[in-house]
Amino acid sequence: MVRKLLSAVFSNLKNCIGWKTKRKIVVFSVDDYGNVRLNSAQARKNMDAAGMKTYSRFDALDTLETTQDLQQLFEVLSSVKDKNGRPAVFTPFALPCNIDFEKMEAEYFREFQFETLPNTYKKLALQQPEAYTGTWNLWKEGIAKGFLKPQFHGREHLNLAVFNDKLKDRDTELLTALRNKSYTSISDDKYPTMSAFAALDFWDVKENEALEPILVEGLQLFEEVYGYKSTYFTPPVFNIHHSLFQTLKDNGIQFLDLALLRSEHQGRNVYKKSFNYIGKRTKEGLTIMVRNVVFEPTEDRGIDWVSHTMKQIERAFRWNKPAIISSHRVNFCGHIDPQNRKNGLEALRNLLDEIVARWPDVEFLSADELATYLKNK
Template sequence: MIRNLKRTILLNAKNLVGWRTKRKIVVISVDDYGNVRLNSKQAREAMDREGSKVMNRFDALDTLETREDLEMLFEALQSVKDKNGRHAVFTPFAMPCNINFEKMAETGYSGYYSELLTETYEKLAALQPDAYRGTWDLWNEGIEWGIMVPLFHGREHLNLKLFEEKLAKGDKELLTALKNRSYTSISSGEYETISPMAAFDFWEFEENERFKEVIRDGLNAFETVYGYRSNHFNPPGGREHPVIHKTLKECGVKYLDTPLIKTEHQGKGTYKKVVNYTGKTNGEGQTYMVRNVVFEPTDDRGVNWVNYTLKQIEAAFRWNRPAIISSHRVNFCGHIDPENRKAGIGALTNLLQEIVKRWPETEFMAANELGDLISG
């Protein structure tokens, strides 16, 4: 009873401040699309034999989205319509670039090389045709239909500083992953402030200077890959310093995903807490977006995710707030384990059907469309 009371208080408290509307707006923001983490089930098994650790469900199950992943996802999104006759919309916060595993091997793992996502899909369609042939064409159909609206999640889902330093040391975890065309099961090492997956983590504050070129190059690559300029950004790992926001603004980014309470690194392990809310603007005139609903259906915490997510949406609507749902691609991946995808997409389908049933006036939007509405 006490736990339920605390949960109820939290559901309401996080909606007290922020932009308001009486419209029942639902945004589904999903991180990590376009990123190669695990190459295949065979790669995971080979890494296991080498002693690589599975530290979380991402290490175990997260792969570049396959044709079947997208087919089943699209079926779920198209199973419902909102008050305007629009299908449910995914906002995949996505990468335009991945590690070029072949070139790294050819050069003896002497440096970092990347490739565009379109090249990654071309290679995988040849290497794993049953899983990947036609996937990029399907991606483009989803964009054309308006059920997939990818936005910028960084150039690649890795921290270059940590990557290069581990590479120079011949780090076993990293080399094992790379030789299996993967980037996963890698520990942070000596830097307590840097995650191997977080592109904009740093130790020395001056390291932020390098991120400016990564942002410029990444946004240009995003436009090349997805066919339009992204005006919305959510960093992989979600811990960027606002010093890079000016560069993002110069490159056309108007909207920034950010946590409600952000632990902001200032350098060398010093932090400060910053409170944010949807509709808050920064010194560059960019608008912050805070996700106020969580949906992680394959994260086994003993939670009925459909019911819990509906309660979070109900709380958002009670306070006249849009429901901005946060999720991750791993929930909808089936390349390693089809049962994971079946569970995740099954839960998504149930959630969407319950949303339009309970709130017939629901309006599905992409995250940047909501940003446009908020900013006027």
């Protein structure tokens, strides 16, 4: 009972403050697209045999999106239309770069090397043609047809400080993952303030100075890869220090996706808490956006995800808020386990059907479209 009460209070807190609209707007903000985490089922078997742990469903199932992943996703998104005749749209918070595994191996894993996403797809189409033939062309088709509107999620989805430290120490689990063309099952127990996957985590606040050029280069490469400038940024694992806000602003970012209740690292394991809401402005002029709905249909929490998400959308609309739905690519990945993709897409189809049936005046927008509309009001 207490848990349900706290959940209800928190859900209302997400919606009671900030920008409001009478429009029934639904946005899908979906993290981690373009990122190579797990290469293949064989890679997972090899790492299992080497004793590497599976810490989460991401370690077990999260792969670079395949041709089938995108084809089946587009079928589901196009199965409904909003009041304007528009299909549902994903805003993939995406990476333009990945580890260049082949180059690193050729150089005996001495230093970090990266490549752009089209090059990653070109290699994978040769290595795993049944999964990756034509995938990058399908990506571009999805953007052109309005099913996908990617925005920036960092240059790559890893913490370089942790990566380089482990590389220097010839860390067995890192080298095992890299030899399997993967970056997963990486422990970060030695790093109290840094996740191995959070690109902008740090120990000392001065380290943020070295992160500035990585963000700048990442935004430039995002434009090169996806064909336009990103205006919206979700930090990997939601972590970023405010000293980087001006760099984002100076390089075209207008909108920043942050947690409702944010705990910002100030350096050396000291944290400062803050409260965010949709439409809040930073002193640099960035508009903060906050996700107020969660949809993680392949995460086993013992709940009916469609019903749970519908209740969150209903609560958002009751408060005259857009429904900004938070999700992750892993829910729709089938390269390791096709049943995982089937379950995730069936839940997505059911959710979309219920949305358009319940709210015939719904509008599907990309995250940047919503944010631009908010900013211009």
